[in-house]
Amino acid sequence: MTELLHATVAILTDPVTMALAVVSTLIGIILGALPGISSTMTLAVLLPFSFTMEPGNAMVFLLGAFYGSAWGGSISAILINIPGTPGSMLTQLDGYPLAKQGKAGVALTYALIASTFGGIIGWFGLVIFAPTLARAGFAFQSPEFAVLMIFGLSMLAYASPGSTFLAILSGMFGVLLGTVGLDMITNLSRFDFGVPRLQAGINIIPFAVGIFGLTEILKLLEQRIVTEKAATQIGEIWPRFRDVARTWATALRSSVVGLIVGIIPAAGSAVAVSMSYAQEKKLYEKTETFGNGNPRGIVAAETGNNAAVGGALVPLLTLGLPGDTMTAVLVGALLIHGLQPGPELFTKHPDFIATIYVALALTIILTFILSLALTRAFAKLLSAPPRILYLGILVLCVTGSFAVQNALFDVLLMIFFGAVGYIFLKLGIPTAPMMFGLVLGPLLEENLRRTLIVYGDWSVFFQRPITVVLLLITAVVLLLPFFGKVRERLARAALEAGPD
Amino acid sequence: MSIDQERGVAGTDSVLAGPPRLVEFAAGAVFVAIALIASWSLWTDPYLELGKAGDDPGPSFIPWIGTTVIGLGGLAQMAWVVFKAVKAGTIKTSGEFVLAKLWLPALLVVSLIIYQQAMKPLGFLTASIIFALPWVAIFHWRSGGAFTKRYLIQLPVEAVLITGGIYSLFYYGINVPFP
Numbered sequence: 001m002t003e004l005l006h007a008t009v010a011i012l013t014d015p016v017t018m019a020l021a022v023v024s025t026l027i028g029i030i031l032g033a034l035p036g037i038s039s040t041m042t043l044a045v046l047l048p049f050s051f052t053m054e055p056g057n058a059m060v061f062l063l064g065a066f067y068g069s070a071w072g073g074s075i076s077a078i079l080i081n082i083p084g085t086p087g088s089m090l091t092q093l094d095g096y097p098l099a100k101q102g103k104a105g106v107a108l109t110y111a112l113i114a115s116t117f118g119g120i121i122g123w124f125g126l127v128i129f130a131p132t133l134a135r136a137g138f139a140f141q142s143p144e145f146a147v148l149m150i151f152g153l154s155m156l157a158y159a160s161p162g163s164t165f166l167a168i169l170s171g172m173f174g175v176l177l178g179t180v181g182l183d184m185i186t187n188l189s190r191f192d193f194g195v196p197r198l199q200a201g202i203n204i205i206p207f208a209v210g211i212f213g214l215t216e217i218l219k220l221l222e223q224r225i226v227t228e229k230a231a232t233q234i235g236e237i238w239p240r241f242r243d244v245a246r247t248w249a250t251a252l253r254s255s256v257v258g259l260i261v262g263i264i265p266a267a268g269s270a271v272a273v274s275m276s277y278a279q280e281k282k283l284y285e286k287t288e289t290f291g292n293g294n295p296r297g298i299v300a301a302e303t304g305n306n307a308a309v310g311g312a313l314v315p316l317l318t319l320g321l322p323g324d325t326m327t328a329v330l331v332g333a334l335l336i337h338g339l340q341p342g343p344e345l346f347t348k349h350p351d352f353i354a355t356i357y358v359a360l361a362l363t364i365i366l367t368f369i370l371s372l373a374l375t376r377a378f379a380k381l382l383s384a385p386p387r388i389l390y391l392g393i394l395v396l397c398v399t400g401s402f403a404v405q406n407a408l409f410d411v412l413l414m415i416f417f418g419a420v421g422y423i424f425l426k427l428g429i430p431t432a433p434m435m436f437g438l439v440l441g442p443l444l445e446e447n448l449r450r451t452l453i454v455y456g457d458w459s460v461f462f463q464r465p466i467t468v469v470l471l472l473i474t475a476v477v478l479l480l481p482f483f484g485k486v487r488e489r490l491a492r493a494a495l496e497a498g499p500d
Numbered sequence: 501m502s503i504d505q506e507r508g509v510a511g512t513d514s515v516l517a518g519p520p521r522l523v524e525f526a527a528g529a530v531f532v533a534i535a536l537i538a539s540w541s542l543w544t545d546p547y548l549e550l551g552k553a554g555d556d557p558g559p560s561f562i563p564w565i566g567t568t569v570i571g572l573g574g575l576a577q578m579a580w581v582v583f584k585a586v587k588a589g590t591i592k593t594s595g596e597f598v599l600a601k602l603w604l605p606a607l608l609v610v611s612l613i614i615y616q617q618a619m620k621p622l623g624f625l626t627a628s629i630i631f632a633l634p635w636v637a638i639f640h641w642r643s644g645g646a647f648t649k650r651y652l653i654q655l656p657v658e659a660v661l662i663t664g665g666i667y668s669l670f671y672y673g674i675n676v677p678f679p
Contacts, residue, residue: 049674052675190559224643395631412613444562
């Protein structure tokens with residue numbers, strides 16, 4: 001509590017930190033609102049700016065961009081029917097029809113109020129659950145952490161869109177990339193191919209910028225860039241208080257769902273909004289219709305989306321498990337600043353944890369204020385010439401990669417991974433698991449080898465309750481698609497057999 | 501194999517009743533190629549032996565596990581596609597790897613490599629501006645823009661302003677020592 005108070009005072013009274021929070025939130029909203037710029041891409045290209053900042057300021061900066069872009073995605077979803085981020089994919093279902101009715105401003109305000117409410121619930125979830133889970137995390141030793149990494153990788157591969165099988169292979173490729181360079185125990189180099197620069201390993205920033213930044217630009221260049229015009233005028237901004245109040249139960253339920261889904265490693269915001277929206281649709285199927293401008297649909301999707309942000313930070317901070325690609329980039333940011341996410345972060349750096357709490361709260365408030373004040377300006381931005389944006393991102397990808405270690409080699413790495421990501425995309429291989437593999441691979445290797453050195457053999461993994469439970473869950477996760485396939489075949493066989 | 505894979509890894513349409521896609525086979529081949537390169541690197545390194553230091557399985561332990569999983573997984577993917585293709589009597593091409601789609605992304609990758617190589621001899625800012633000039637025009641053209649007289653001046657100005665702005669941000673803002 002004392003740390004929280006100190007962090008609040010320190011952030012609110014430091015003009016530099018406050019300026020960083022405002023700027024990063026603004027950039028996050030703007031980039032999130034532009035179709036084709038994902039939250040992960042936003043974070044990846046902004047990450048190099050955080051190197052020279054002290055860790056607290058870096059997190060204020062990155063969380064501002066993270067949360068801002070999560071909300072920004074809804075602006076384009078409502079105004080031009082294209083979600084800026086995966087988390088806003090269901091906001092468009094009711095947001096855009098409302099905008100077409102000339103109520104774009106009202107739809108945006110509904111979404112903003114809902115996202116702020118969801119964000120606050122997510123924040124409370126983070127503050128309440130993170131310390132509890134961190135305390136439980138102290139029961140984890142190297143065998144538990146080794147199995148946790150395997151569990152995390154499996155969950156992340158399972159949750160990735162596309163083929164689960166290829167996602168697992170992609171994740172393993174990421175683990176291999178994580179082993180490039182000097183081994184931490186024997187100091188022997190692996191996979192350096194005679195290139196001395198590779199002995200230092202593959203830096204996460206050029207990798208992330210290449211995979212999530214350059215790959216998107218390459219994909220974009222395949223065909224004509226379509227610039228959508230906002231379908232309507234903004235019109236009135238404020239909905240009636242009575243109408244907003246009518247959705248309070250939806251907001252609460254969807255926030256709780258978003259928070260819980262966000263806490264589950266790998267579930268991510270897209271799953272959170274899908275569950276929140278589906279739940280409300282089911283509850284009100286007899287009295288209301290969805291998909292034609294129903295504010296309840298906007299509220300369900302937005303609260304779920306933004307509550308998941310706070311939830312996703314729980315496994316990240318307490319166990320070092322990223323919930324999605326955005327939080328995987330945040331893990332990279334923490335590691336660059338010499339902070340290893342995990343239970344010890346809570347005991348060794350309680351002030352830093354408090355800074356994260358305050359930074360997230362500040363970002364939620366700033367997003368609300370800035371969005372209300374600048375709604376019309378954000379709408380105009382959607383019709384800005386795309387060449388400026390895409391050239392800017394391209395130059396940022398190069399400059400940011402160079403700035404990591406002031407090395408031209410990192411620029412080459414970024415180009416290489418951008419091209420690899422593009423080829424993978426064309427082949428239908430999910431790229432996000434590669435990122436998870438790169439982040440979790442070194443932790444898996446360290447803990448697995450430490451376990452074998454300390455305990456002598458593999459049987460330890462089957463003698464400890466936590467490892468057994470995690471291994472069982474991992475097995476279920478990996479076998480689920482197979483069971484699904486069997487069930488589908490049985491259903492098809494039953495259909496073909498007819499009613500008899 | 502997962503349900504998703506049954507739905508076709510590179511597309512959205514179901515291939516349960518239809519033939520598999522060539523890109524699915526290529527995806528498996530890519531992983532086999534990665535595994536071959538990785539195993540060659542591990543195999544030819546005399547220092548990377550398994551289980552050299554007591555209970556420590558050694559620095560090549562995880563790399564060998566990863567390489568094996570990727571290699572066998574890639575082979576399984578290829579075999580699955582061949583099996584489905586034989587069953588369906590044909591294999592579909594997806595139209596993903598056609599020159600009309602690939603030439604501009606390929607040009608960007610090549611020009612980025614040239615840009616990277618030019619940074620040291622020309623200096624970061626000069627190389628960036630030379631890179632940005634044609635690409636701002638290409639993005640303008642790809643988004644349906646016309647090349648009227650106005651744009652012949654406006655586009656170079658935009659290219660210089662964007663690169664100069666980003667350069668200044670990094671150079672003066674966070675003291676990055678550019679070449």
